[in-house]
Amino acid sequence: MLKKITLNILFLILTSVCFGQYDEKIMTYNIFAKGNSNSDYQEVIDAIQEINPDICALQEVDNKYHSDIDVSKLISKASSMHQIFHTLYQFPSGGKVGDAMLYRSIPKSNDLKKVPANLEVGSGSIIISETIVEMNNSKVAIYNTHLTW
Numbered sequence: 001m002l003k004k005i006t007l008n009i010l011f012l013i014l015t016s017v018c019f020g021q022y023d024e025k026i027m028t029y030n031i032f033a034k035g036n037s038n039s040d041y042q043e044v045i046d047a048i049q050e051i052n053p054d055i056c057a058l059q060e061v062d063n064k065y066h067s068d069i070d071v072s073k074l075i076s077k078a079s080s081m082h083q084i085f086h087t088l089y090q091f092p093s094g095g096k097v098g099d100a101m102l103y104r105s106i107p108k109s110n111d112l113k114k115v116p117a118n119l120e121v122g123s124g125s126i127i128i129s130e131t132i133v134e135m136n137n138s139k140v141a142i143y144n145t146h147l148t149w
Contacts, residue, residue, distance in 0.1 A: 023136065024055075024135045025053040025054055025055075026053060026056075026057070026142060027048065027051050027053035027056045028057040028058075028059070028144070029044065029047065029056060029057070029059070030058075030059040030146070031058055031060055031061060032060050033060040033061065033062040041074060045075055053102075053104075054104045054133075054135075055101065055133065055142055056102040057099070057101055057102075057144035059144070061085060061097065061099060062095070062096075063087070063095065064094065065091055065093070065095025065097055066095070070085075072102070076100075079102060081104055082104075083102050084101050084103075085098055085099075085100045086099050086112050086127050087127075088127050098127065099129055099146055101144055103133070107133045108133060109132040110129065110130070110132075111130045112129055113127070113128045113129075126146075128144070129144045129145070130143055
């Protein structure tokens with residue numbers, strides 16, 4: 001029991017030190033397209049708010065597939081971030097699953113690239129979203145993808 005408490009305290013200290021020492025933070029999170037209600041995504045929202053990234057790349061984002069929730073909008077609004085959603089797969093019901101990028105400030109450019117792939121589901125390609133942002137007077141390219149489905 002003491003060992004577990006000690007490890008938890010050590011983790012909290014290291015997390016506090018690591019999360020606080022950078023000028024810009026980029027985060028990635030596979031959210032597993034899991035939710036049927038707003039509360040299903042509270043853990044994701046809490047993690048994003050805790051880390052407070054400048055950019056957050058999300059994979060397996062549900063857009064009105066499992067429910068009527070546009071998950072990237074829900075998370076971006078709760079995290080006070082801008083969002084861009086890219087569809088990986090459009091379901092016959094009208095719902096979508098894809099990747100999203102969340103930003104503190106609006107990016108300079110955003111593009112969607114498709115890489116041919118041998119997939120059993122979807123369009124037969126892997127999407128890669130490319131976003132160009134300016135950080136410390138430098139242009140930075142950030143790529144987001146989900147390689148397996």
